[in-house]
Amino acid sequence: MRSRTPLAAVAGFALLVALWELVKLLVPADGVSVGGTRVLPRTDDAAMPHVWTVLARLGDPEVAGAAAARPVGVAVASGALFTLGLALGGLVLGGLLGVVLALVMHRVGLVERAVLPYVVASQTVPLIAIAPLVAGWGGKIAIAGWAWQPWASVMVISSYLAFFPVAVGMLRGLTSPARADVELFRAMAAGWWTTLVRLRLPAAVPHLLPAVRLAAAAAVVGAIVAEISTGTTGGIGRLIISYAQSATGDPSRMYAAILGAAVLGLVAAAAVGALDVGLRRYRGSVR
């Protein structure tokens, strides 16, 4: 079932493209208005360019007329790669933090009660509010001679969104073994560490995988929003904004950048899918 996930993702993407063209075909160019209120959007080429126009735009130079300018496609790809790197970094950082937090909460039962409410509360602080905060703090930090870079803020903010589902999923996974299984390990004179490695971690995998999938999506969204709200350049988030602002008369460039962001999400999902395959053996361990 799950091995078909990438296929399903691609199929979903194709469906979206088809839907887009269908709307363009069926809805009149001026949209549909009922009593002066537009209920369906304009579908002329300025508002909804054809998918092929967007794709064709990828080959155009970024700055019209300049011979040495790189094509839009290259700009989008490099922006998407930059953001992907930050999002994956955020996912790894947040994932590690989430796992460690869950282990600590599990090891010291008291911490679970003391910390979990704050973990939940942390997620209710809007990203837009913490982004400038992190960037502001980051600007004052220099670690062992290394000055804080704007992209590091983006990665930290991305990890801030990613750690939560991992911490919650991991904690649930660690406590998932049946009492009889835990007692069996005790009867075999296995210590905390052995029980963790041989029982709790394998049993946690089926809870962890969906959590990591959520975390990956959160990390990508977090990275894009963080780029925009911290003004970090080089990523796809910034590119979408700058194309949108300069795109008077040519929205297809902006859509090309958005397409890049969508592909980025698919790639992140595929990366998690690879993890899924690697841990296949532990998948059916929920009893």
Next chain:
Amino acid sequence: MSAVSLHGVDKRFGEVHALDGIELTVDSGEFVSLIGPSGCGKSTLLRVVADLEQPSAGTVAVGGKAPRQARLDQEYGIAFQQAGLLEWRTVTENVELPLHVHGMSKARRRARAAELLELVGLTEFAGSRPSELSGGMQQRVAIARALAPSPRLLLMDEPFGALDEMTRERMQAELLRIARETGAAVLFVTHSIPEAVVLSDRVVVMSPRPGRITDIVGGRRPGGGDPTDDPTDLAPDDIEDVRESGTFFAAITAVREALRKGHG
């Protein structure tokens, strides 16, 4: 030296008096069953021996050691009603688990697991996943796992309780043969009178509130003579004959009466 000895063992869970003044000795190589109505403390007694529960009073010795030391030394193997196999491990890897936990080398583990799978007749399923096995086969894997560190004592809590009657009878014969071949003592909890009688040298009858031993009845070997040097010992193949013998029915009647007495 006795495999298990309990003297004046008491266990309270708050208001609940789960065990009251338990006196019981299991000789090495002896097969002893615990029988009684639900809640009479059978599992608690077993868990006290396994050091999964601390007695409120009294002394417990397992193979001459304190229960905690016995547990750390893997003096006993344990099996519950649910086989409790780890789904991400193959049958072989499940059998190896206690050895793995104790850091035995892979080669020696593998050899021992192969030996045990042979013993429980599951050699051809060595590489299978637990979910591919029937309930009876899973329970045999659990028994093999319990036997892996060559314990002198097997603790079993209704291990066949979830099996159908036919499988159950086959497993009883199997267990009896295994106990004979390994020479391990067995402390066996069951709800079933025939099961207790057909398996045991002695049947310990318990009653609830408070949980205490009301009677000890000789099993299929009346009088419960020393099992290791009894010339009239029955071969495991003869278990079907046992089920139809007069001693069997006499013992069943004795256990039933003891249970009724405990209830009244």
